[in-house]
Amino acid sequence: MLEPQLRPIVIIGAGVIGLTTAVRLVESSLYAESKHPIHILANHLPSDPLDPKYASTIAGAHHLSFADDNDLRQRKWDSRTFQVMHDEWKREGEKTGLMVLKQTEYYVGTDKHLRIYEDHPDLTTLDRSTHSSSIDHSISFTSLTMTPAIYLRRLLDRLKGRAQIHRYHLPSLSHLSHPSCTALIGSSTPLAVFVCAGIGALTLGDVEDREVYPTRGQIVSLKAPWMRSGWTRQVGSLDGGEGGERTYIIPRPDGTVIIGGTREQGDWYPYPRAATTDDILRRAHDICPEIVPPYPRDQSITEPLKDIVQGVLVGFRPSRVGGTRVELGDDLYLGNDRVKVVHNYGHGGAGWQSCWGTAEDAIAQLLRSL
Numbered sequence: 001m002l003e004p005q006l007r008p009i010v011i012i013g014a015g016v017i018g019l020t021t022a023v024r025l026v027e028s029s030l031y032a033e034s035k036h037p038i039h040i041l042a043n044h045l046p047s048d049p050l051d052p053k054y055a056s057t058i059a060g061a062h063h064l065s066f067a068d069d070n071d072l073r074q075r076k077w078d079s080r081t082f083q084v085m086h087d088e089w090k091r092e093g094e095k096t097g098l099m100v101l102k103q104t105e106y107y108v109g110t111d112k113h114l115r116i117y118e119d120h121p122d123l124t125t126l127d128r129s130t131h132s133s134s135i136d137h138s139i140s141f142t143s144l145t146m147t148p149a150i151y152l153r154r155l156l157d158r159l160k161g162r163a164q165i166h167r168y169h170l171p172s173l174s175h176l177s178h179p180s181c182t183a184l185i186g187s188s189t190p191l192a193v194f195v196c197a198g199i200g201a202l203t204l205g206d207v208e209d210r211e212v213y214p215t216r217g218q219i220v221s222l223k224a225p226w227m228r229s230g231w232t233r234q235v236g237s238l239d240g241g242e243g244g245e246r247t248y249i250i251p252r253p254d255g256t257v258i259i260g261g262t263r264e265q266g267d268w269y270p271y272p273r274a275a276t277t278d279d280i281l282r283r284a285h286d287i288c289p290e291i292v293p294p295y296p297r298d299q300s301i302t303e304p305l306k307d308i309v310q311g312v313l314v315g316f317r318p319s320r321v322g323g324t325r326v327e328l329g330d331d332l333y334l335g336n337d338r339v340k341v342v343h344n345y346g347h348g349g350a351g352w353q354s355c356w357g358t359a360e361d362a363i364a365q366l367l368r369s370l
């Protein structure tokens with residue numbers, strides 16, 4: 001007689017959200033006790049060429065929370081992620097793809113910073129005489145940046161032998177019972193499915209969340225290994241996360257520096273705009289003249305930067321009205337079998353800095369529901 005197969009658990013998406021969720025799942029008591037097969041289904045995988053719809057590989061990325069002082073849920077996710085990544089960096093250093101650095105924040109139009117920064121090490125309020133008079137308030141503290149390709153690859157390594165990863169476009173959750181899908185995940189109905197589809201949550205059938213929209217981001221990659229500190233200027237209110245004009249300088253351990261950016265809500269244009277690239281170069285130089293190579297600093301403003309441009313990238317942050325969705329959805333029925341649905345998507349411009357917090361929250365919600 002054939003042994004009954006254990007019901008698999010499926011994760012849709014292989015961005016930083018799907019992969020951190022998978023890592024926490026294989027580390028959970030549920031997996032330790034029963035070894036449910038874990039399958040990840042995704043259109044895009046980390047080694048793919050860059051695609052604006054695969055936000056995790058385009059991102060800057062740095063840990064700079066946007067969490068409002070009263071948004072305790074977001075603050076908890078972001079703080080927890082900082083703690084996990086900072087510990088990883090302390091254990092293994094920059095080979096993790098993480099870089100710990102001094103971060104300077106400039107504010108125009110406000111004399112306040114977000115309270116969450118007070119939890120970071122080394123917080124200092126800078127004296128007004130140390131920066132331009134156009135800046136109303138400035139702080140510095142210790143934060144970190146991530147190199148997406150390296151960090152994602154290491155997440156895949158942590159899943160080796162414990163989760164199977166399939167390139168598969170899932171048109172709808174109900175499609176999990178389609179033979180082309182059961183050929184991959186087995187014929188037993190899944191016990192649970194995690195929806196970590198990023199911007200794909202807008203079109204994934206049985207989810208089709210109309211609150212999800214793209215926030216287009218254009219960034220420029222420079223080769224500037226002399227830069228070992230991060231800088232940001234926020235002009236105007238963040239308005240809960242994506243508001244105002246933000247300029248940033250994000251160094252990576254390999255000498256690449258990402259500068260940006262734009263936050264164009266509802267804009268699906270997937271190619272760089274030349275005028276935007278010029279504007280980013282100008283703004284980055286404006287907040288941090290040291291970005292110019294040491295040799296031509298006394299010359300014109302944007303041309304020396306153009307010499308060190310490696311590429312210009314565009315990506316769609318998976319934003320959502322009402323913020324990130326981490327919660328149980330309605331149960332899905334495949335035939336007579338009930339499947340738990342756990343949503344973990346809609347992270348907007350904060351997916352890297354909240355990934356471990358939201359992954360742990362999503363797993364805890366599944367465990368409580370079983």
Ligand SMILES: Cc1cc2nc3c(=O)[nH]c(=O)nc-3n(C[C@H](O)[C@H](O)[C@H](O)COP(=O)(O)OP(=O)(O)OC[C@H]3O[C@@H](n4cnc5c(N)ncnc54)[C@H](O)[C@@H]3O)c2cc1C
Nearest residue numbers: 013014015043044055056062170198200217315351352353
């Ligand atoms: C320019 C830019 C700069 C950014 N900077 C930062 C930063 O500094 N700090 C920060 O925290 N965040 C930053 N972000 C945001 C961050 O990149 C995102 O929040 C995060 O990557 C979202 O991860 P995700 O896994 O949800 O989505 P994604 O990385 O987009 O992955 C979605 C996955 O779901 C799969 N998928 C979708 N639909 C389906 C389907 N129907 N069937 C199968 N698979 C499907 C995709 O193929 C993919 O594997 C930035 C983003 C951009 C674009």
